[in-house]
Amino acid sequence: MKSPQQHLEERVLAAAGALLPPEAFAAATVKPCADPRHGDFQANVAMIAGKALGRPPRDVAAELAAALGEDAVAAAPQIAGPGFLNFTLKESYLDRAVAQARAEGRLGLDPVPAAAARRVVIDYGGPNIAKEMHVGHLRTHVLGAALARIHRFLGHHVVTDNHLGDWGTQFGKILSGYKEALAKDPAGTAAAMAEHPIGFLEELYQAFTEQAKTDPALDEAARRELAALQRGDAENLALWRQFVAATRAELDKIYARLDISFDETLGESAYNERLEPMVAELLSKGIARESEGATVVFFDGDAQLEDKPFLIRKSDGAFLYSTTDLATAQFRAERGVDAMIYVTDGRQQLHFQQVFATVRRWGILPECALEHAWFGAILGEDKKPLKTREGRPIKLRELLDEAESRALALITEKRPELPEARRREIARVVGLGALKYADLGQNRNLDYVFNWSKLLSFDGHTAPYLQNAYVRIRSIFRKGEVRPPAPETPVTLAEPAERALAKKLLALGETLRLAAAENRPHFLCIYLYELATAFHAFYEACPVLKAEEPARTSRLALCDLTAQALALGLELLGIGVLEEM
Ligand code: ARG
Numbered sequence: 001m002k003s004p005q006q007h008l009e010e011r012v013l014a015a016a017g018a019l020l021p022p023e024a025f026a027a028a029t030v031k032p033c034a035d036p037r038h039g040d041f042q043a044n045v046a047m048i049a050g051k052a053l054g055r056p057p058r059d060v061a062a063e064l065a066a067a068l069g070e071d072a073v074a075a076a077p078q079i080a081g082p083g084f085l086n087f088t089l090k091e092s093y094l095d096r097a098v099a100q101a102r103a104e105g106r107l108g109l110d111p112v113p114a115a116a117a118r119r120v121v122i123d124y125g126g127p128n129i130a131k132e133m134h135v136g137h138l139r140t141h142v143l144g145a146a147l148a149r150i151h152r153f154l155g156h157h158v159v160t161d162n163h164l165g166d167w168g169t170q171f172g173k174i175l176s177g178y179k180e181a182l183a184k185d186p187a188g189t190a191a192a193m194a195e196h197p198i199g200f201l202e203e204l205y206q207a208f209t210e211q212a213k214t215d216p217a218l219d220e221a222a223r224r225e226l227a228a229l230q231r232g233d234a235e236n237l238a239l240w241r242q243f244v245a246a247t248r249a250e251l252d253k254i255y256a257r258l259d260i261s262f263d264e265t266l267g268e269s270a271y272n273e274r275l276e277p278m279v280a281e282l283l284s285k286g287i288a289r290e291s292e293g294a295t296v297v298f299f300d301g302d303a304q305l306e307d308k309p310f311l312i313r314k315s316d317g318a319f320l321y322s323t324t325d326l327a328t329a330q331f332r333a334e335r336g337v338d339a340m341i342y343v344t345d346g347r348q349q350l351h352f353q354q355v356f357a358t359v360r361r362w363g364i365l366p367e368c369a370l371e372h373a374w375f376g377a378i379l380g381e382d383k384k385p386l387k388t389r390e391g392r393p394i395k396l397r398e399l400l401d402e403a404e405s406r407a408l409a410l411i412t413e414k415r416p417e418l419p420e421a422r423r424r425e426i427a428r429v430v431g432l433g434a435l436k437y438a439d440l441g442q443n444r445n446l447d448y449v450f451n452w453s454k455l456l457s458f459d460g461h462t463a464p465y466l467q468n469a470y471v472r473i474r475s476i477f478r479k480g481e482v483r484p485p486a487p488e489t490p491v492t493l494a495e496p497a498e499r500a501l502a503k504k505l506l507a508l509g510e511t512l513r514l515a516a517a518e519n520r521p522h523f524l525c526i527y528l529y530e531l532a533t534a535f536h537a538f539y540e541a542c543p544v545l546k547a548e549e550p551a552r553t554s555r556l557a558l559c560d561l562t563a564q565a566l567a568l569g570l571e572l573l574g575i576g577v578l579e580e581m
Contacts, residue, residue: 001100001108003509005030005041007073008087012043015067020060024052030087032507039078039086040503046083057083091493094502095554099491101505102561107568109509111155119157121332122148124343125262128165129247130174130201133254133396135386136345139375142439142574144343145260146521147373149572154516164267166244167324170205172226174243175236176218177204179225197246223316230272230319244269257400258432259574271327275319278327279312287361288312297358310354325355330364339369341519346374346445373519376447378439386450400432406452407431411581426581430464431456433575437463440573441525461529463575466566469532470577472539473563477556480545484560491554497534497541498558504534505561508569521573528569535562 002010009030016025028045046064050057061083068085070076073093077085101108111117124144127133144160152158181189181204192200212218229236248265255261279295282288288297293315299305312323332340342352352372359365380386388394408427415423438455441462442448458464477484493499504527511527514520544555567577 001097001104001110004073004089004093004097004503004506005032005510008041008043011068011071012045012064012085015064016045016049019063019067020049020053024049032510033086036500038080039088040074041087041089042080043077043085043087046079046085050083061085089503091499094493094499094506095491097506098493098502098558098561099489102489102491102557102564103487105487107505107508107561107565109153109512111153113155117155117157118338119336120151120159120339120341121337122151122158122160122341122343123163123328124148124160125260126163126165126344127251128168128170129267130170130198130205130243131247132198132202132250134393135378135396135399136393137396138378138399138435139439139444140343140345141255141258141260142436143373143375143444143521145258146436146440146524146573147341147343147516147519149574150512150516150521150524153572154512156516159264160262162262162265162267163328164244164265164269165321166240167230167268167272168321169222169226169318171229171240171243172222172224173208173212174201174205175225175229175239176222177208178239193242193246197243198250201243201246223318226318254396254400258436259576266328266331268321268324268328271324271331274327274330275323278330279319279323282312282326282358282362285362287358297354297361299354299357299361302357305353305357308350308354310358322351322354325351326358326362329355329359333364333368337365337368339371340365341371341373343373343375343519346376348372349374371519373444375444379447379449381449381451383449399435402452403431403435403456404428405431406456407434410456415581426578429576429578430467430581433463433467433570436574437466437525440521443522444520461525463570464581466528466532466570467575467577467581469535470563470566470570471579471581473535473559473566474579476544476559480556482545482556485553485557489553489557490550491557492550493554493558494551495538495542497538498555501531501534501538501558501562504531505558505565508565512572524569524573528566531562531565531569535559 012030013025013028016028025045025048028043028048030041030043033039033042046061047057049055050060053060058079061079065077065079065085068077072090074087074089077087080086097108122144124140124147126140127137148158148160178189178201208218208222212222225236229240279288282297283290283295288295291309294311295313297310297312299308299310310322311320312326313319329340344352349372356370356372359370378386386394404427407430408423411418411423411427411430418426434455438448438450454460455462456464458468493502508527511523515523538558542555544552544559547555570577
């Protein structure tokens with residue numbers, strides 16, 4: 001079904017089209033009124049057209065209002081201020097729309113028509129091999145997975161790709177360190193690889209880097225090992241495969257806990273064969289140039305990037321992160337893609353500006369939207385990047401453990417009578433949900449200060465607050481020993497608090513479209529918080545189980561639709577709901 005906003009927008013644009021030249025109102029929109037006392041929706045078409053045509057906007061508004069009149073959805077528009085058209089939804093429409101949203105399922109939100117479905121690659125995650133994930137890896141995974149779910153729910157063809165850092169310079173060092181360890185202590189090395197491979201490889205890497213500070217010959221050895229690997233040397237490749245497999249096994253454990261999965265895990269190494277010919281192509285097309293033995297893309301005539309050359313091959317012949325990202329874009333272009341969304345730390349902004357500018361010059365993706373959905377840092381109370389008390393980065397695994405154990409303590413305090421297994425299950429859903437929401441609820445471009453008690457609070461802009469709102473609705477049905485009314489049940493909403501809640505429910509579609517368009521899941525978080533607040537206001541004002549018919553059934557239907565919206569919204573964020581907590 002169409003949302004009221006979509007319906008009004010179509011009507012307004014059709015009326016404007018009949019009265020005005022199309023170029024006079026191209027930028028016109030219909031938006032929710034900031035102040036509900038003025039109405040539900042507001043159209044700015046008369047002001048835009050008035051300006052374009054040099055006519056008083058209120059005159060244009062009067063003509064449009066007369067042409068529009070009322071319909072089944074909204075009363076005739078009111079002209080307000082300098083020439084806004086304000087619309088108020090009809091009560092009878094709200095009744096029908098709520099009933100229809102329940103009858104259709106999915107909150108009445110149709111997927112985009114097949115012709116409008118876009119092929120969207122969402123590139124997120126991308127941890128580096130042979131390293132454990134730390135707190136800094138949380139945001140890309142949580143944001144990326146939420147964006148993928150939202151785009152997919154809207155009906156787009158989403159491919160999520162985990163662009164593992166599995167081909168970089170660190171492997172030269174790890175290979176050197178590993179070979180040395182193996183020569184010295186074959187049995188101990190094998191045992192360490194079997195027991196704690198990532199920790200062991202990390203130690204090797206760190207020890208090697210430390211030694212190389214005083215022994216420059218080691219760096220030379222590492223470069224040789226890397227070059228051999230990238231050439232396809234059998235021994236190095238076999239070791240590398242072992243490192244990758246061990247790391248992926250660890251990653252998969254964390255992904256299972258976070259409920260994250262990828263359609264593809266290609267990694268930088270997948271593009272090795274492309275690098276050489278691609279650089280040659282960029283050179284021959286004049287997009288890249290040789291400069292002091294290296295190969296570089298210069299952005300002549302680009303005000304922003306003119307003084308920021310993009311190195312794509314070092315003078316020693318080695319390829320870089322930049323080279324693999326260009327090859328990745330080429331590969332995706334060949335397969336067909338309408339949008340690529342990269343979810344990484346804000347410190348990679350320049351890198352992606354350079355990747356995108358190179359891809360544009362190259363011309364391989366003329367129509368594709370290229371978006372860098374970057375994010376800020378997670379800070380400790382001291383406003384510095386979050387660390388353990390001893391000052392080392394917090395492992396992601398530890399962070400998840402702590403979220404669960406803190407939630408378990410809270411739940412145990414609230415519900416000591418529940419069996420332990422049940423408390424643990426609730427703590428898992430609440431703890432990990434709270435952690436994800438803390439990340440998703442913020443504007444991603446901002447740094448945020450991490451605070452356990454805030455994110456686990458049952459009050460405020462948190463996952464437990466929303467999960468609890470869901471539990472409370474479900475408990476109404478349990479307490480009354482009633483099931484949600486049948487999907488087609490007619491609905492009559494008489495009270496202002498009921499109507500306010502219904503209007504909020506009918507705005508979920510716009511929220512999701514906006515969250516997808518700007519890659520900002522926090523729009524959905526804010527929406528869910530407002531929805532829960534509207535529900536509490538309704539529940540304060542209107543008895544449900546004690547109400548007379550037909551209000552009782554209508555209110556039960558409204559409760560049910562609210563529970564569906566909360567569950568759907570949280571699910572899209574990757575957060576679970578519970579029947580009790
Ligand atoms: N491995 C990178 C890092 O750890 C992230 C990869 C992001 N994706 C990409 N196509 N560059 O920062």
